[in-house]
Amino acid sequence: MFFGHISNYNPKQYPKAIQFALDYLKNTDFDAMEAGVYELKGRSIYVQVLDLETKEKSAFQPEVHQNYLDVQYLHKGVELMAASIDSGNNPVAVEYNPERDIKFYASVQNENEFRCEAGNFAVFFPEDTHRTAIFAGEAKIRKVVVKIAMSEI
Numbered sequence: 001m002f003f004g005h006i007s008n009y010n011p012k013q014y015p016k017a018i019q020f021a022l023d024y025l026k027n028t029d030f031d032a033m034e035a036g037v038y039e040l041k042g043r044s045i046y047v048q049v050l051d052l053e054t055k056e057k058s059a060f061q062p063e064v065h066q067n068y069l070d071v072q073y074l075h076k077g078v079e080l081m082a083a084s085i086d087s088g089n090n091p092v093a094v095e096y097n098p099e100r101d102i103k104f105y106a107s108v109q110n111e112n113e114f115r116c117e118a119g120n121f122a123v124f125f126p127e128d129t130h131r132t133a134i135f136a137g138e139a140k141i142r143k144v145v146v147k148i149a150m151s152e153i
Contacts, residue, residue: 002123017152077141080134
């Protein structure tokens with residue numbers, strides 16, 4: 001997992017596909033875009049622009065992916081995110097769905113929370129469990145998730 005701010009990241013620290021995603025996030029006017037899904041490089045790299053309402057942590061189950069990593073960028077608002085390393089010992093709530101590339105856990109071990117404000121981004125790899133859009137004082141957020149196929153890394 002990586003965490004940073006879009007205004008001061010060092011692109012040389014990241015694989016090319018993640019550099020591409022961060023450059024896209026830094027240089028795109030998300031206020032001018034409708035919520036929805038946009039392909040950047042077919043289904044290998046695509047974007048979800050999301051208008052969400054944050055909720056209490058208990059409203060979300062930790063999730064994990066197999067074939068994609070997430071670059072989650074908070075464009076507007078404030079949220080908490082929670083993450084941990086997938087130990088392989090977490091109780092499964094919803095089995096892996098290959099069409100959505102997602103599995104949900106009932107709970108995870110050693111989960112850490114961190115606060116995100118506008119401009120922050122987090123990169124979650126397949127070994128990182130995560131839950132986001134957790135209430136942190138503001139209900140409405142706009143976030144952008146760049147999904148990158150692991151074959152691009």
